[in-house]
Amino acid sequence: MAKILMKGNEAIAEAAIRAGCEAYFGYPITPQTEILEYMSRQMVELGRTFLQAESELAAINMVYGAACAGSRVMTSTSSQGFSLMQEGISYIVCSEVPAVVINVMRGGPGLGNIQPSQGDYFQMTKGGGHGDYHVIVLAPATLQEAIDLTILAFDLADKYRSVVTIIADGMIGQIMEPVELPEIEPPQRPDQPWALTGAKGRERNIITSLYLGGPNLEEVNLRLQKTLDEIKANEVRYAEHMLEGAEIVVVAYGTAGRIAQTAVKEAREEGIPAGLFRPITMFPFPYARLDEVAKSVEHLLVFELSAGQMLEDVRLATRDRLPIHFYGKMGGVVPSPAEVLTEIEKIASP
Amino acid sequence: MERKAVFANPEALTDDLTHYCPGCTHGIVHRLIAEVIDELEIREITIGIAPVGCAVLAYNYFNLDFAEAAHGRAPAMATGLKRVQPDKVVFTYQGDGDLAAIGTAEIVHAASRGENITAIFINNAIYGMTGGQMAPTTLPGQVTTSTPFGRDVKLAGYPLRVAELIATTSGAAYVVRRMVTKPATIASAKKAIKLAFQAQRAELGFSLVEILSSCPTNWGLSPLEALEWVEESMAAYYPLGDYKVIDEVKSLR
Numbered sequence: 001m002a003k004i005l006m007k008g009n010e011a012i013a014e015a016a017i018r019a020g021c022e023a024y025f026g027y028p029i030t031p032q033t034e035i036l037e038y039m040s041r042q043m044v045e046l047g048r049t050f051l052q053a054e055s056e057l058a059a060i061n062m063v064y065g066a067a068c069a070g071s072r073v074m075t076s077t078s079s080q081g082f083s084l085m086q087e088g089i090s091y092i093v094c095s096e097v098p099a100v101v102i103n104v105m106r107g108g109p110g111l112g113n114i115q116p117s118q119g120d121y122f123q124m125t126k127g128g129g130h131g132d133y134h135v136i137v138l139a140p141a142t143l144q145e146a147i148d149l150t151i152l153a154f155d156l157a158d159k160y161r162s163v164v165t166i167i168a169d170g171m172i173g174q175i176m177e178p179v180e181l182p183e184i185e186p187p188q189r190p191d192q193p194w195a196l197t198g199a200k201g202r203e204r205n206i207i208t209s210l211y212l213g214g215p216n217l218e219e220v221n222l223r224l225q226k227t228l229d230e231i232k233a234n235e236v237r238y239a240e241h242m243l244e245g246a247e248i249v250v251v252a253y254g255t256a257g258r259i260a261q262t263a264v265k266e267a268r269e270e271g272i273p274a275g276l277f278r279p280i281t282m283f284p285f286p287y288a289r290l291d292e293v294a295k296s297v298e299h300l301l302v303f304e305l306s307a308g309q310m311l312e313d314v315r316l317a318t319r320d321r322l323p324i325h326f327y328g329k330m331g332g333v334v335p336s337p338a339e340v341l342t343e344i345e346k347i348a349s350p
Numbered sequence: 351m352e353r354k355a356v357f358a359n360p361e362a363l364t365d366d367l368t369h370y371c372p373g374c375t376h377g378i379v380h381r382l383i384a385e386v387i388d389e390l391e392i393r394e395i396t397i398g399i400a401p402v403g404c405a406v407l408a409y410n411y412f413n414l415d416f417a418e419a420a421h422g423r424a425p426a427m428a429t430g431l432k433r434v435q436p437d438k439v440v441f442t443y444q445g446d447g448d449l450a451a452i453g454t455a456e457i458v459h460a461a462s463r464g465e466n467i468t469a470i471f472i473n474n475a476i477y478g479m480t481g482g483q484m485a486p487t488t489l490p491g492q493v494t495t496s497t498p499f500g501r502d503v504k505l506a507g508y509p510l511r512v513a514e515l516i517a518t519t520s521g522a523a524y525v526v527r528r529m530v531t532k533p534a535t536i537a538s539a540k541k542a543i544k545l546a547f548q549a550q551r552a553e554l555g556f557s558l559v560e561i562l563s564s565c566p567t568n569w570g571l572s573p574l575e576a577l578e579w580v581e582e583s584m585a586a587y588y589p590l591g592d593y594k595v596i597d598e599v600k601s602l603r
Contacts, residue, residue: 022434023430023433023434025430049433049434051429051433053426053459054455054456054459055455057423057426057455057456058423058426058429058455058456058459059426061419061420061423061426061427061430061456062426062427062429062430062433063430064419064420064423064426064427064430065399065417065426065427065428065429065430065431065432065433066430066431066433066434067430068417068427068430068431069430069431069434069435071430071434073430073434087420088420088423091419091420095417196397196415196416196417196431197397197415197435197438198394198395198396198397198415198438199393199394199413199414199415200394200395201394204412204413204414204415204416205415205416206409206415206416206417206418207416207417207418208400208409208416208417208418209418210406210407210418212407
């Protein structure tokens with residue numbers, strides 16, 4: 001299949017369309033706005049549903065409504081907008097309807113800036129909104145991976161009847177690179193006997209996240225936790241580079257993982273036994289595999305475009321059994337591979 | 351002797367007992383909606399959205415597909431449901447805190463887009479479910495648990511007139527205010543609800559029926575006194591009337 005040159009945001013949008021996304025609701029915010037713009041043309045031309053909402057609050061609740069109808073639905077936003085969507089995401093998760101949310105992260109806190117950042121790790125992987133829940137979080141490091149994970153996101157949302165998110169950043173959203181767009185058959189979706197399509201020839205369906213009185217809510221909580229257990233058992237994904245004989249392993253995801261991959265390769269060229277462990281599912285985090293990897297190495301170097309958020313999960317995975325170094329950049333500052341290489345060198349020759 | 355049923359529960363209502371307080375008018379409005387749905391024979395294609403507030407459990411009382419929205423977001427949720435199933439009838443049922451405070455943006459923009467949905471707006475000038483706090487529609491001077499000295503407009507601002515506000519949007523097709531205090535006003539409210547659903551069926555755009563309602567419990571009045579207060583005090587600030595009826599809706603009458 002021929003590769004074509006695409007911008008990240010547009011590649012994500014096109015991937016969603018090919019995955020059979022039937023409805024898109026969104027609100028402009030840099031650096032993800034090209035997703036909205038791409039959808040505004042393509043979805044309308046395909047006769048699918050596109051609507052620019054009045055806010056991220058409205059957008060996520062439109063997603064909620066369309067999801068209740070059984071529609072394959074998505075929204076996209078950037079960090080500040082994701083904060084606003086947290087309320088709706090909590091409702092969608094509790095209601096057990098499928099939806100996909102793309103977050104192309106930018107700098108924060110506050111209004112921050114529009115540069116690439118990974119500052120939303122906590123709010124995406126640790127629940128984020130109110131109540132006990134997690135959503136699946138997929139982290140692409142290349143545009144091809146962004147396409148593949150976006151397609152996967154819709155299937156996982158259907159499978160677990162929950163929210164699946166893409167944790168991208170301004171770099172993934174804004175760069176261009178050659179990609180392959182898969183031709184996809186119309187999706188085979190599970191039956192949706194729960195959908196709100198009108199109570200014709202059946203009992204009425206009710207979709208709610210309200211469970212007053214007695215043990216009702218606890219039963220739902222336990223069911224949601226059981227689903228999370230299945231997700232943890234089935235959906236852990238990660239990539240490994242040059243772990244053979246590695247003594248210093250960099251742990252990084254998304255754009256940081258991509259930068260680290262170059263740095264690790266250069267370290268090897270210098271004779272430093274470095275490797276890369278790159279989580280792809282940030283939830284469920286690959287705790288067990290990272291723990292295994294850490295058993296045969298001397299040092300871990302966690303590299304993030306944040307103050308150290310995934311760092312906490314790396315420490316949990318390894319229980320601090322080995323030295324864990326951290327290199328982080330905030331405020332939209334994106335280090336070069338050479339800067340990461342310097343950090344590796346410092347560990348190799350203290 | 352042959353017995354013939356002349357009065358029954360509408361098919362669009364369940365047999366559940368409601369949790370509403372004695373004298374509350376939610377029950378009347380529920381019944382009117384259900385009767386209209388039966389009369390229009392749209393029960394099997396109608397989807398309701400319940401609010402957060404006293405009607406949060408409305409889905410237990412309507413024999414329809416139903417969703418329960420986040421506070422104020424019912425019009426956005428209705429938008430999503432309707433956009434992907436334009437052949438269905440979608441309505442929201444919202445109180446004044448839900449629609450006119452936390453959900454003001456959602457209702458205004460749904461109306462402005464001409465979203466082909468119907469909003470049934472219950473205005474009882476108070477937050478009922480949380481125990482009687484000031485609503486955006488609480489009248490000047492009205493005592494609530496959060497305006498213990500009466501609503502001071504210098505401190506808490508003025509009540510919002512929703513029907514008048516929504517009527518200014520170009521996308522609204524039918525916007526009226528009614529009350530449900532006695533048989534004549536109840537009959538008029540039912541006609542309005544029916545026309546709102548008919549307007550949606552005819553794909554004419556957004557419709558909203560504001561209904562002045564009573565809350566004896568939180569107003570500290572008897573049911574009868576509460577209905578009198580609706581007629582005398584509320585209707586004075588919130589005049590009944592047709593605030594926007596486009597010609598295509600008039601022709602449905």
